[in-house]
Amino acid sequence: MKKKPREPGRTGLSRRRLLEAAATGVLAQTALARDARADWVGRVLDLGPGVDEAVQRAVVPTNARAQEYTQADISAHFRSNGTHDPDDAEYQRLASQGFADWRLAVDGLVDRPLVLSLADIRAMPSVTQITRHDCVEGWNCIGQWTGVPFSHLLALAGVQKAARYVVFFCYDKVNSAGDVSGAAENYYESIDLTEVAHPQTLLAYAMNGETLPIPYGAPLRLRLGRQLGYKMPKYLKRVALVRDFHGIEGGRGGFYEDNGYAWYAGI
Numbered sequence: 581m582k583k584k585p586r587e588p589g590r591t592g593l594s595r596r597r598l599l600e601a602a603a604t605g606v607l608a609q610t611a612l613a614r615d616a617r618a619d620w621v622g623r624v625l626d627l628g629p630g631v632d633e634a635v636q637r638a639v640v641p642t643n644a645r646a647q648e649y650t651q652a653d654i655s656a657h658f659r660s661n662g663t664h665d666p667d668d669a670e671y672q673r674l675a676s677q678g679f680a681d682w683r684l685a686v687d688g689l690v691d692r693p694l695v696l697s698l699a700d701i702r703a704m705p706s707v708t709q710i711t712r713h714d715c716v717e718g719w720n721c722i723g724q725w726t727g728v729p730f731s732h733l734l735a736l737a738g739v740q741k742a743a744r745y746v747v748f749f750c751y752d753k754v755n756s757a758g759d760v761s762g763a764a765e766n767y768y769e770s771i772d773l774t775e776v777a778h779p780q781t782l783l784a785y786a787m788n789g790e791t792l793p794i795p796y797g798a799p800l801r802l803r804l805g806r807q808l809g810y811k812m813p814k815y816l817k818r819v820a821l822v823r824d825f826h827g828i829e830g831g832r833g834g835f836y837e838d839n840g841y842a843w844y845a846g847i
């Protein structure tokens with residue numbers, strides 16, 4: 581008589597024990613991987629890393645790229661979400677002059693604070709990538725973005741040892757999800773230094789071969805390969821290297837986070 585194949589789960593170890601063992605291994609592996617990583621890239625997160633992040637980082641190697649697509653895959657219509665045109669007098673003035681006077685401030689825990697024009701940023705080494713944008717609301721679009729690898733820009737500024745996160749400040753104010761009557765807050769976001777080092781982390785100034793249009797974040801927005809849309813702030817005005825989120829807006833590292841969404845939004 582043929583032996584019945586063993587049913588899944590009948591391994592002698594309970595499912596729970598297996599999960600616990602896996603989680604312990606995952607955490608140990610993650611810690612090892614972090615220790616092995618170079619200099620500032622490896623100094624990540626005392627604060628905020630959920631198990632989600634530990635598990636994803638262990639399963640997906642840190643530098644794994646999200647899928648890249650071809651020209652033929654680019655969405656005919658790319659949706660614009662959240663703010664479409666910041667209602668901010670300074671932003672409107674800058675936009676009316678083609679962002680000639682716009683500057684990006686790079687400060688906080690850096691050796692050399694920078695103030696960069698769009699021309700400065702466009703003169704840096706650039707990459708062009710066709711990737712998918714996934715919004716937490718459940719839609720996605722494929723687009724092509726051109727920009728400077730963020731790690732290049734931060735290397736120019738020199739990241740100090742105490743820095744753990746980059747916080748992005750934007751020109752627009754938004755209302756918390758579902759509460760149109762609520763007071764508007766500044767849109768802001770943050771990523772850690774592991775995400776900075778990822779090859780698909782760009783400060784993008786062009787989309788589908790054209791200057792980044794206002795609905796999609798002109799003149800400069802963050803693009804990440806492996807996180808949800810809300811982690812990619814548009815209308816950037818300042819990036820600051822920080823140790824933690826204490827005293828920054830609602831203190832959770834981002835506008836969506838202050839409104840209950842996860843800080844780590846890996847996909």
Ligand SMILES: Nc1nc2c(c(=O)[nH]1)N[C@H]1C(S)=C(S)[C@@H](COP(=O)(O)O)O[C@H]1N2
Nearest residue numbers: 659660661662663715750767809812813814
């Ligand atoms: N400054 C700013 N950045 C933002 C938002 C916003 O409202 N303001 N919306 C976020 C959300 S929820 C998504 S899905 C994407 C939308 O980018 P898109 O307009 O290029 O589709 O931007 C993100 N970044």
Ligand SMILES: [Mo]
Nearest residue numbers: 715716809810
């Ligand atoms: Mo989104």
